[in-house]
Amino acid sequence: MVRLLVQKYPNIVGVQMDNSSRETFGGAWADVLTPQEMDCIQSQLNVGKRNLGLWVTLYRDDLRYDLSAHLSKVDVVTFWTSGKDIERLEEGFEKCEQAICTARKMLGCSIWDYIDQKPLPVSLMQKDCNLGLEWLRSGRIDGMLFLAGVICDLNLETVEWTMNWIWKVGDARI
Helix, strand or coil, rough: HHHHHHHHHCCCCEEEECCCCCCCCHHHHHHHCCCCHHHHHHCCCCEEEEEEEEEEEEEEHHHHHCCCCHCCCCCEEEEEECHHHHHHHHHHHHHHHHCCCCCCEEEEEEEECCCCCCEECCHHHHHHHHHHHHHHCCCCCCEEEEEEHHHHHCCCCHHHHHHHHHHCCCCCCC
């Protein structure tokens, strides 16, 4: 299905594997797929003259496991923290960098606190965004992703702050 969509929509650049819960479909992507199966997926990501990237989601808790065999098979790792974990973002991201082989790194910024199931405090979003911008400028990450489109119309303070921050820095040369 993705291969058909790629032929129709040239702005599709990759396939994202997310492990939103270790209970989903029997576990996280690294629990469900072997490195050899990831090779098989990787081999199917050539569509015409385009080579799509294989992206995976990595959470701080995933760093408890040795994922080196799996991470060596991916093109992009998106690293996500949520809620109070953002207070230890630097420590978590250092572990992420150590775990990643050659994949590009993206910082995921959640507007919602998925741990405590409530809006993320603005102070934590500020830390996430400002560190991300600093890491972009220094070349430590390749990009930033923002999650919570389904709550962007709920008039939350963190949503407003994030939109204003993106407007302010969005055109900055990196």
